[in-house]
Amino acid sequence: MSKGYITLAHGAGGKETEALLRNMIFDKLDEKQKRVEGGVGLDSPDDAAAIPLGDGFVVVTIDSYTVSPLVFPGGDIGSLAASGSINDVLMMGGKPIAMLDAIVVEEGFDMDALQEVTGSMMSVLKKESIPLIGGDLKTMPKGQVDKVLITTAGIGTTKKPIVDSDLRPGDKVIVTGTMGDHGATILAMQQGVDVLRSGLKSDSKPLTKVLLPIFEAFLDKVHAARDPTRGGLAMALNDWAAESDTVIVVEEANIPVKKEVRRYLSMLGIDPLYMANEGAAILGVDPSVADEVLQMLRERGAEDAAIVGEARRPADHSGIVLLKSEIGGFRLLEPPTGSLVPRIC
Known part of the structure; x- marks a missing residue:
């Protein structure tokens, strides 16, 4: 493995992200480890993965949201986290049917502000008739995480994944x-x-x-x-x-x-x-x-x-x-x- 340090470019979604993932993960997996047999996974990196089940496929995706500022014209980190994973399921041709979340909050973060971003996430899910079926919440000592981070996992179904x-x-x-x-x-x-x-x-x-x-x-x-x-x-x-x-x-x-x-x-x-x-x-x-x-x-x-x-x-x-x-x-x-x-x- 090459020496060096992680930079912001490694998480920006461009050439550096691709090289990091290939070096750290993709090249260390056998082809059989990259997908469920008959499905789509890291063998064809995409917005989500597809697992064959019965006559169709289950579509699964996961994403972490770290946007700063937390609130912006058109949304906030909560609505973004819900919408983002819904859209990732859709990009595989999937119909979103459920979601899970994981929230990490900094000690001292304003309770009303947390209520605002979680409320907007729930509002998106309610409008889309998508149940939140599970999740996790952690708190971190002040200064060890910036305000709040949200991870969402989306689940959907499709007859045939779009690859x-x-x-x-x-x-x-x-x-x-x-x-x-x-x-x-x-x-x-x-x-x-x-x-x-x-x-x-x-x-x-x-x-x-x-x-x-x-x-x-x-x-x-x-x-x-x-x-x-x-x-x-x-x-x-x-x-x-x-x-x-x-x-x-x-x-x-x-x-x-x-x-x-x-x-x-x-x-x-x-x-x-x-x-x-x-x-x-x-x-x-x-x-x-x-x-x-x-x-x-x-x-x-x-x-x-x-x-x-x-x-x-x-x-x-x-x-x-x-x-x-x-x-x-x-x-x-x-x-x-x-x-x-x-x-x-």
């Missing part, structure tokens, strides 16, 4: 909403920007009502699904290209970005395609149904949904993402490196 390596040449890439909303909002708050005046707001929300009808109608035609959290659209598309041995071409002019997000990030020289979302998804869809899927998304409230590109058969190099600029040129949309926004989710 991103199934993306194939010709598939259309659809985004369900504007890119970079959550990341821009958290970054602005960390830098002391008055986000209410700036118009920035996180997109944090569950996507069940938007996506479940799509999966019910077109599960066999949706070949890939991902929520672009850490690393944003750029990381998600690079993962897809690598896992499916395709070249993905996206058109900058077709990618929806709110003017408030674009304005703020342009001042910092940051590309919104590298910033996180917490209430949007990317779908890789068979071209025969892409227009119909897009229409269904818009009818169900995803009014900013758009077809932004397609997967192509590589002529020479596979596993890359090309961005066609608004003036017609092409450039590589590389995976992110470093840590643009620590503690974003």
Whole structure:
């Protein structure tokens, strides 16, 4: 094992995260240890895992939430923790059916503030009719953890898991909403920007009502699904290209970005395609149904949904993402490196 120290970049969801996981975990497991037989696991790293059971699959996911600040326009750590694991189940084609949580609280943390974030988590679960079936609570001495951390484990079911390596040449890439909303909002708050005046707001929300009808109608035609959290659209598309041995071409002019997000990030020289979302998804869809899927998304409230590109058969190099600029040129949309926004989710 190489010497060195953990940096914030190792948890940012980019190249450093991938290298750390490969070195520390993936390469130390035999292939049989990476999944349940017949299922999907670390053999195909995704938003969740799938375990065969009866005529279908159980979908399971787990995620820890460390966002700072705890409360932000559009949500807080509690609603984010519930929505995030719900969406991770959805990205495997699963219907969320239950959740567990683990909460770690710092000694001296305000009881009303804890009530607020746990209450917002329960509110999301209640609206989604998802039971909280178990959990854990720990307290830590003051200074040994920052305020409150929440881990959620989501459980769902599906007839067939969506596996991103199934993306194939010709598939259309659809985004369900504007890119970079959550990341821009958290970054602005960390830098002391008055986000209410700036118009920035996180997109944090569950996507069940938007996506479940799509999966019910077109599960066999949706070949890939991902929520672009850490690393944003750029990381998600690079993962897809690598896992499916395709070249993905996206058109900058077709990618929806709110003017408030674009304005703020342009001042910092940051590309919104590298910033996180917490209430949007990317779908890789068979071209025969892409227009119909897009229409269904818009009818169900995803009014900013758009077809932004397609997967192509590589002529020479596979596993890359090309961005066609608004003036017609092409450039590589590389995976992110470093840590643009620590503690974003």
